[in-house]
Amino acid sequence: MVEGGGRRVVVTGCGMVTPLGLGKVVNAEGFRTGRAAFRPVTLFDVSRQRAKVAGEVDLPSSLPVVAAQARPLRRLDRAGQMLLWAVQEAKQQSGWPAGLGASFIVGTTGGGMSLGEAYYRRAFQTPEKRRQQPTRAIGYQAYRQVALVGRACELSGPMNVITNACASGANAVGHAWELVRSGRADRALAAGYDAVSQMIFAGFDALQALSPTVCRPFDRHRDGLALGEGAAALSLESLESARSRQAEILAELVGYGAATDRHHPTQPQPDGDAAVMTMTAACRCAGLTPADIDYLNAHGTGTTLNDQAEAIAIARWAGPRAATLPVSSTKAGVGHLLGAAGAVEAAICVLALRGQWLPPMLATTAVDPACAFPLVTRAGAARLNHVMSNSFGFGGANGTLVFRKWP
C-alpha cells in the first residue's frame, strides 16, 4: 500500500437496507439503540435445522424509482433488490449527476443465490421443464445483478465484483477507496449485499456455527452467530471533487488494510495474526496509532473461535489503549450479513461518527474474560473522531477500514 500519499477520499452518500429496515434514518436509530431484529425464518423450511431464526428484511412490493426501465429490474431476486435500494439511496444523497463516471465495486458471497437454488431444483426435479431457466441462470450471476443495478443508477464506470467471503463488503469499500485515492477514479460507489438463502443457512448450520439461542458476540456464554441479510452502499469521491460540487461530506475514509489468514479455511489463527496485520496496516496508512481510535466495530460474529481470536488480536494491536477502547459488534442486532457485512458496518461507522454515538450490543451480559477492552453494552453518546471496522472471512480474507469524522 502506498502510505501517506494519495488524494483524500470522502464519503458523500450512504444507503442501507438491513433487518432493521430500509434507509439510513431507521437504521441509525436501530443501531444507536441496540435494537435486535431477528425472527423465525420465513423464506424456507428450517424445521430440520438447529437454528430457527435469522435477520430477514421486509422488502417493499415496489422497487425504487431509478433511471432504467423497470422490466429487467423485476428479474432481480431479493439480494439484487436490496442492492438496488442501498445504491439508489447512496447515489441520491451524494447528488452525483447522471453521466458522471463512477466505478462500481461490489462485495457479495452469494449474489443471486436464490435464483441459483431455483435453477438447481428445477433442473434436478423436472429437467424437461426449461421455461425461465435461462433467466434464472443469468440472474444468479452476481456480475449480472451488479451490471443491472449499476445501469439503473447510471453508474457508467468500470465494475468489479469481489467475493472474499465475509470480508467482501469491506474489501469492496477498501478497493474503491484505493481507486479514488490513487487517482484511477474520481468517484467510486462501493457496496456489499447478500440475502439469506437456504444453502448458506444450511451450510452454517451444518458447521454448527449458528446459535440455537441468541447471538451474543464476546459473551462468555456465546454459542454461535445469527445470519442476516441486507446491503449497504457508500459514495466515495476525492475531496476536490466533493468540494467542487459543494457536496455534503459525511466522513472521510482514511485507512484500509487487507491481509490473508493462512491458518484454516473456516477458522481464524488463534492469536489473530492476520487481524493484527490489517488493523496495523489500516492505522499506518491513516497515519494513526491505536490511541487515536475512538471506537472499534468488531467482526464479532458470536462464534467461540472468531471472538476469542479477535479479542486477542485487538489486545495485541491496541496495547495499552485496549483498556479504554470501546468495542462492539453490530451483528448482535442484525446478524451476520456475510458479503454485505463489511459495507453495512462501514456505513454504521459513518452514521456513528455523524451522530456521535456508540452502537451497543444489548444481548451480551457476561463479558468473555479474553476481552481486554470495554464492550459497549448500553446505548450512549460518545466523542468520536476516528472509528475502525474489522471484517474477516472464510478462506482467510481479512480487511480493516478507518473512518474520520468530518469536519
Add this chain to the structure above:
Amino acid sequence: MAVKQIFISGLGAVSPAGWGVAALCAALNGATFPAGPRTEFSDRESSLRALRAPPLASRPSWAAHPRLRRASAISRFAMGASVEALNGRETNGRLGIVFCTTCGGVGYSRRFYDEALRDPETASPLLFPETVFNAPAGHLSSVLDSAAINYTLAGDSGVFLHGLALAADWLLEARVDACVVVAAEEADWIIADVLRHFRKSVTLGEGAGAVLLTREREANSRAVLERVTDSELVTPPGGKSARADAERRVVAALPPGPVTFPDAARLGEAFAAGAAWSVVAALETARRQRLARAIVCVPGAYQEAVGASFSMLGPEPT
C-alpha cells in the same frame, strides 16, 4: 524509483489437454488430445458433456498439503497452474493472489445443496467450506505461504483480464512484490445444463490458467503488460449481435496485430479459465514467433467484452 512497468514472469495452465502450458499450446496448435478427456455425466441425460482435465500423472509435492486434502477440483486446477507460473520462485510472504472465476466451486456447491434439500440435518459440513467462491484463493495463500492481499473476482470470462489490471495496481503501489493471477473453472452437469440453454453446440471445459506478474524484470520475464481495455458491455446481455458489437469495440481499442480469442471449440467453454488460456497461448505464440506484441480479446459468455495487450521483451541486456 517508481515502478512503471509490470512484467509477465511466469505462465501456467491446466486444461483438457493436460497439465502444463506445453500441453495447452500443443492442443491449441492442432495436436490431438490424449485419449479420454471427454466426459458424459452418467447420472444425467447423455446430452450433457464436458471436456475434463485429465488426472495428474504423478502427485506433485503441493498436492500433499493438508489444505488440499478435501479441496475441490477447481482448487487443484488453480494450484497446478499457479505453481507452474511461479516456477519455483520464492514468495517471501509478499505474493499477492487474484483468483478469478465465473462459476466457482460448483461441484461441491451442487453436492452440498443436494444434501441440504434431502435432509439439512445430515448435510456434510466438510463440503460447505469448499462451496465458497474464495476457497481456492484461501488454499493458494496457505499452500504458497503468503499473508499478502488476496482477492477473488467473480464475473464474465473477461474477469481474468480485470484480475491482471488489479494485480498491476497492487504492484505499482508496492503492496506486493509479485502477484499470481489465476482463473479456474470445474465442470459439473449443472453448468453443462446451463450452457445448453445458450450455446447448444459448445461443450463445457475445465481447468485453469495463471500468469505471474512482477515489479522487477526477472530471468523468466517475457513480456510487459501494456494495457487492459475498458469493459464493453453486451446490451442486451447474451445477445449474439450485441456480443459481436462489443467484441468489435474492444478490438478497435487494441493495438493493431493478430488477436487471440478464447477457443471454446477446441478445449471447451471454460469461461474465465478459457480467457486465461488465451492469454497464456497468445504470450507463448508471440514468444515463439518473435512477435512484438501479444493481443487478446475476450468476448465473454454473456455480459461484457474486454481485451489486453502485452509488449514482448527482447533478450535481457547484459
